[in-house]
Amino acid sequence: MCNFRLTLLFHLLLTLFLHVQSLSQYGSTVEFLPGFDGPLPFYLETGYIGVGKSEEVQLFYYFVKSESDPRKDPLLLWLTGGPGCSSFTGLAYEVGPLAFGQKAYNGSLPILVSSPYSWTKFASVLFLEQPVNTGFSYATTSEAYMCTDLQACDQVYEFLRKWFINHPEFISNPFYVSGDSYSGITVPVIVQLISDGNEAGKEPLINLKGYSLGNPKTFPEESNYQIPYCHGMGLISDELFESLKETCKGEYRNIDPTNTLCSQNLKIFKKLVSGINDQQILEPFCGTDSEVHKPRQLTAGERRSLEEDLIFLKHDDFICHESHVATRKLSNYWANDLRVQEALHVRKGTIRRPWARCRQSIGGTTYTITFMNSIPYHVNLSSKGYRSLIYSGDHDMVVPFQSTQTWIKYLNYSIIDDWRPWTIDGQVAGYTRSFSNHMTFATVKGAGHTAPEYKREESFHMFKRWIAQQPL
Known part of the structure; x- marks a missing residue:
């Protein structure tokens, strides 16, 4: 009788464990976040999905439902560039519903506020931490931390298929892939994988409609355009x-x-040009917020001093207190707080070192770049009729708008809406041109390398019009 009860208890515990595991695959709802006053005014889900033969790579995601009609609105996959930059960048600095309510660290947990220009006002957005070792994504073996760029793209496609299986209510929504900077290399590959998978009948079939890219890395020779750009800008x-x-x-x-x-x-x-901020030439030059600056994990009672945070600044260069670099650094303090990680349902013990917004050391160590030319993918995707929006912050020296225009011209499609300004409230927000391959090019006036970070309102209206298939 005792053995029977032990066996029954074992089966009950096993069933409960499997049930919990099953639920965890669907992600966890986040209703409150440290630093944000009150409950979140939008639906946020976080979770992991395992990819690879033994699911040895665990990719972390943030999912925000559309605040309009999530049953019908488009679904967007957002991939931050780098490689190695966390998708929290998109969530809190570019296109998501959050923003930091302060510009520089003051010794306490950074404050979060709502962004009125979130793309989630009209679309659901899936922010994915990729490749492995980016943000809160991790691997269960040392070998799994090593991957090539093409393997990472395969992992994103596998992630998507599993995510849709767990979220079947979104399978019929129009689907787009978006990103900026280095994502200009990987996004076209991922879109191609989705398209090929659909043609091969791989379930679940994804309702792929197109993609968008901001100041995208596209081909190696684009750095040749930095000098003509600097000349045109009077540098x-x-x-x-x-x-x-x-x-x-x-x-x-x-x-x-x-x-x-x-x-x-x-x-x-x-x-x-050594004193120029190449990501936004009008912004002050204030160094970087990459993992060169490594905050240790903070407990609830620990606080880092303002002086330690501002060590990267020159003694008399207080203009950097108001810079985008100072604001970006806030994410390091926020995401390394143990209360934040608990609220986001981050698995304990999975982050091998302090969280960093961008792990620039990924390139050349755990992540191998095998190609830097995505033009052939654009050629193929254009032939298949997918919609695309390519936009450039016109004050970016890293990927100048001239280089982006060059490869678009190389595709050799006819112009159907010639160069003209696009406006917001009667004011010029940039310039645009559309082509017969369903590709729209746009500049965002005054924006830098990550256009939505510098011009959130303008980028919001640009993307809202485009995804609704309206002229910019």
Whole structure:
């Protein structure tokens, strides 16, 4: 009798364990977040989905339902670039419903507020932490932390298929993939994988409609456009620009070591722009918020001093207190707070080192880049008729708008809506042009490398019009 009861108890516990595991696959609802006053005014779900043969890679996600009609509104997958930048960047700095209510760290837990320009006003957004070792995503084996860019794209596609199985109510919603910066390399690959999977009949079939990219890395030669961009923006003289063109022949990346004149001109150029913030040339140059700055984990009673946080600033350079770099650093303090991780349902013991908004060390260590040209994917996706929005913050020196225009012209599709301004409340917000392959190009006036971070309102209206298939 005793053995029977033990056996019954074992089966009951096993059933309960499997039930809990099953529920965890569907994610967990988050109603309150430390730093945010009151309950969240939107639906937030976080969770993990395992990918790989033994699900050794556990990808973390934030999912926010549309605040309009989530049953019918588009569903958007957001992939932050890097590689190695957390999708929390999209959630709190670019297109999501959250924003930091302060610009610099003051010693206490950073404050979060609602963003009035969240893309979740009209679309559901799935913010995915990828590749593995980004944000709260992790692996269960050391080997699983190693992957190539193409393997990471495969993992995103596997994640999506499993996520839709767990969320069948969204399978019929129009689906788009979006991102910016380095995501310009991976997003077209992922869209291609989804398209190929649909054509092959892989279940569940995803209702793929298109993709959008901001200031996207696309091909290796785009760095050659930085010098023409700097000349057009008045950062270098006419004489230096003409000399660079003549001596370097338009190739500024792989320089012939015997071409001393080109090398000398490039040295002058680099010195002239060394004090420029290349992500937004009008912003102050205040260093970086990458993992060079490594906050330790904070307990509820611990606080880091303001002086320690501002060590990256020059003694007299207080303008950096108001910079985007200072605001980005807030995420490190917020996400490393143990109360935050508990609220987000982060699995204890899975983060091997302090959370960082961007793990720049991923490239070349655990993440291997095998290609840097996504133009062939754009060619193929254009032939299949998918919609696309390609936009450029026009004050970005990292991926200048000229380089983006160049590869779009290479696709050689006819113009159906020629270059014109697009406006908000009667004011010019940028310029746009549309092509016969269902591709729209737009500039966002005054925006930097991550356009929605610098111009949230303008980016909100741009994307809202585009996804509703209205002219910008």
